[in-house]
Amino acid sequence: MQPANEFVKLAKNFKSKIFISKNGKKVDGKSLLSILTLVASKGVELEIIADGSDENDAVIKLANLIENNFNKKEIKNETK
Amino acid sequence: MKRSSAGHNIKLNGIAASAGIAIGKVFKLSGDVIKVEERSISSDQIAHEVKKLIKALEVTKRELAEIQKQAKTKTGKEGEDIFDAHQSILEDHVVIEETIEQIKEQKKNADFIYNQVMQGFQDSLQTLDDEYFRGRVADIKDVKRRLIKNIQGGETRLLNNLTQKAVIIAYDLTPSDTVLLDRQKIIAFLTDKGGKTSHAAIMARSMGIPSVVGLENITNSVRTGDTVIIDGISGAVIVNPTSSVLNKFLKLRAEYDELTKDLSKFRNLPCRTLDGKDVELSANLDFLDEINSIINYGARGVGLFRTEYLYLKSDKLPTEEQEFAEYLKTAEKLYPHPVIIRTLDIGGDKTARCLPMPHEDNPMLGWRAIRICLENPKLFKSQLRAILRASIKGNVKLLLPMISSLDEIYKAKAIIDQVKGDLTSQNIPFDDKIEIGAMIEIPSAAIMADAIAEEVDFLSIGTNDLIQYTAAVDRTNLRVAHLYDRLPPAVLRLVKNVVDAGHRKGVWVGMCGEMAGDPLATLILLGLGLDELSVSPAMLLEVKKIIRMVTFSDSRKIAEKALQMKTSMQIERYIRNVMTTRYKLKIN
Structure with a gap:
């Protein structure tokens, strides 16, 4: 659960609302269980959406985290 | 426990989940059975149920922090990470908000609703046939059980210290159990619940120790300190064997160990x-x-x-x-x-x-x-x-x-x-x-x-x-x-x-x-x-x-x-x- 949990922990640092979406399904980026069910579903691309005062910073840092750390199991559905 | 003594030579049968023969003393994990009852509540009890939930969340959070500290010293980063994730599951605001909302809407007790909400997440991960996501289901169950125990005010399982080698007996084994227990001291797993893919079964196979799961009522059939024989090949468990039965299995175990040692020579040889x-x-x-x-x-x-x-x-x-x-x-x-x-x-x-x-x-x-x-x-x-x-x-x-x-x-x-x-x-x-x-x-x-x-x-x-x-x-x-x-x-x-x-x-x-x-x-x-x-x-x-x-x-x-x-x-x-x-x- 490491990468997904890292994402949630980082997301919680931002004031903005954070969402991740895949295949048109959008979930709360600060909810570990929501993210798990999302990445478990089929799909190719993850989209990060932030809405709030620090939205730009949030998207850059979270995307960076995904690129560097989400190379494990949890994004295997995306890398296929 | 209602019984004062377990009796002799009680034979139980379950699902053989990991092969081998083990004989040892029982260590029962305490407080791992949760029972959730569905109760209707009146409108003026809603606030009370929500308060129970919030309070249980706080207690559980402290509990997890304590366990995490112990896990870190025991198992290093692996244990720490698991409980870090458990904290995130516990604090998941989608779950908490949904639970509060549903308590209000369905007018049911907090533990019942929380169980229901968590079950929804469990179900969507369980359909995947992937060991990784199955493992996450085990984590969800683990946190769920801990919180529900605290809502109900029952005793919770903080830490089980194994002082000597033991056969672990649980209603259902969770990841936090296997992280916290000293693996060197575990000689077998027996559980009431589960099948060949349950957490206990997978752990046992990876540790190379016998396991019998799906025993239905082993937790009520034995007490800590009882002696059990586990036949992980046939799925049989014998509680408090008489000396003749014990001797028979001691011999069988020796033969099995000898055989395994002897047979391992053949592993890489052709079948010719x-x-x-x-x-x-x-x-x-x-x-x-x-x-x-x-x-x-x-x-x-x-x-x-x-x-x-x-x-x-x-x-x-x-x-x-x-x-x-x-x-x-x-x-x-x-x-x-x-x-x-x-x-x-x-x-x-x-x-x-x-x-x-x-x-x-x-x-x-x-x-x-x-x-x-x-x-x-x-x-x-x-x-x-x-x-x-x-x-x-x-x-x-x-x-x-x-x-x-x-x-x-x-x-x-x-x-x-x-x-x-x-x-x-x-x-x-x-x-x-x-x-x-x-x-x-x-x-x-x-x-x-x-x-x-x-x-x-x-x-x-x-x-x-x-x-x-x-x-x-x-x-x-x-x-x-x-x-x-x-x-x-x-x-x-x-x-x-x-x-x-x-x-x-x-x-x-x-x-x-x-x-x-x-x-x-x-x-x-x-x-x-x-x-x-x-x-x-x-x-x-x-x-x-x-x-x-x-x-x-x-x-x-x-x-x-x-x-x-x-x-x-x-x-x-x-x-x-x-x-x-x-x-x-x-x-x-």
Whole structure:
């Protein structure tokens, strides 16, 4: 659960609302269980959406985290 | 506990989840059973229920922090990470908000609603057949149990300190248990709940210790300090054995340990007789996470990949992609050795929630396996596509179960051809020369083996059903189970017929039923000329050991003689005699 949990922990640092979406399904980026069910579903691309005062910073840092750390199991559905 | 003493020699039976024999003192994990009752509440109690939830969240948070600290010192980063994730699950605001909202809406007690909300997440992860996500389900359950305990105000399990080696007994084992317990001191796992893929079973197999799960009521049948014997091969557990029983098992354990040590020498040696005949020795695979263990046991391939687990675990049918992923993983992992994937064999004694079946008075003779698939081309094609797609990445063969007539072969092959056509037109690669085999497990098919062999690339004899259908005996029915013989001459004659018919028609013949892994049958099967034996992983080395001790020409004579005998008892006695006098081998 490491990468997904890292994402949630980082997301919680931002004031903005954070969402991740895949295949048109959008979930709360600060909810570990929501993210798990999302990445478990089929799909190719993850989209990060932030809405709030620090939205730009949030998207850059979270995307960076995904690129560097989400190379494990949890994004295997995306890398296929 | 209501009882003051557990009594002696109490025998319990469960699901054998990890092989081996263990004897030791019980350590019962406390407070791991949760019971959630559904209660309606009035509007003015809502605030109270919400407050109970909030308070339990705080208590649980502190608890987890404490455990995390201990886990860190005990297991380092692994333990710390698990509880870090547990904190995130606990604090998940989507879950908390949803729970509060539902308490208000449904007017039900907090623990019931929380359980319901968490169950929703569990369900959506459980449908995936992936060890990783299954592990996450275990984490969710773990946190859920802890919080519910705190809502209910019961005792919670903080930490269980093992001071000496012990048999761990729990209602259901959770990841936090296995992280916190000192693994060096665990000699076996026993649980009330669970099946072969539950957390306890997987852990036990990876730790190489015995485990019996699904015992239903072991937690109430023993107390900490009781002595238990665990037979992880048969799934039996004996509580507080008398000294004679204990001595028997001490001896058995010593023999088993000796045997395992002795057998491990054979792991990398070929399965070849003294006069140079090779027998393909492969393993039966029930779940994907058994792959490593079958490789450890030196299996060359998978002779029977039972795909039912994909269908039994969820309310939903597996998707083509899910199946494809499982088959691909297996095929790649075992390449260049073969993986024989049997298409769905559901029905009879195996029913799946995802495939509702009408009640039948006689399900074993009813709508099952290939009969269901041929009537549901959509279901069948989805699995065939997954198998064919995986065939490009490994040595995959396809096996059709419950064939009773040529007609079924014609129909199944026509559907396979359609699927191949579809894949070709969609430019999806597959192995066009994939071998297709028929399972011979119905007497009519055994008799017609020559005609069937003309239509397929190989035959695989399933002895469990072949014996049951030939002798008309249900071996799970205790009143007639004694009629189910170990080496019934009628079945051996059928086996001979199938092998000879197959060879005349130029196809290879294997066996994947329990008889294939029965050391008492090995000499006969070898002598009858079977090309392949697919056995349960735990039996691999023993069968190989026997094959390596004998010559093919001797085994042919032995088989010939055995087949002239009239009863199973005579044959058993004869084989035992040969094994002890000629090969100095004692078979149970």
